[in-house]
Amino acid sequence: MADAAIKKATLHVRRGAPAEAAHYDDFAVPYEDGMSVLDALRWIRIHLDSTLAIRYSCINANACKTCMALVNGEVEYTCIAKLTPELTTVEPLPKRPLIRDLVTDILPEDEKF
Ligand code: FES
Numbered sequence: 001m002a003d004a005a006i007k008k009a010t011l012h013v014r015r016g017a018p019a020e021a022a023h024y025d026d027f028a029v030p031y032e033d034g035m036s037v038l039d040a041l042r043w044i045r046i047h048l049d050s051t052l053a054i055r056y057s058c059i060n061a062n063a064c065k066t067c068m069a070l071v072n073g074e075v076e077y078t079c080i081a082k083l084t085p086e087l088t089t090v091e092p093l094p095k096r097p098l099i100r101d102l103v104t105d106i107l108p109e110d111e112k113f
Pocket of ligand 1: 056057066077080
């Protein structure tokens with residue numbers, strides 16, 4: 001299949017660590033109906049940028065609760081948030097300490113050593 005025939009989705013992803021100026025990178029990923037935002041983020045890590053920091057564990061089981069991020073301004077589990085062929089903005093959780101890119105510190109205070 002010619003590359004032009006493959007549907008693409010674009011992710012607009014906030015990048016950076018706490019001591020750095022935040023910026024956004026855009027990534028075009030092959031789009032298929034039923035894909036999750038996490039599917040697209042994992043594709044980016046494998047094919048485009050292995051430095052993109054994301055966190056997940058159970059993948060689509062909605063059990064681990066580690067994949068939360070802002071998707072188009074709403075708090076979502078990226079593993080169940082449906083990707084659309086339009087531009088999707090993905091950002092770290094705003095009320096949690098940023099670690100890097102889309103990873104925030106989500107441990108409750110009483111579970112930290
Ligand atoms: S990866 Fe486990 S809830 Fe999303």
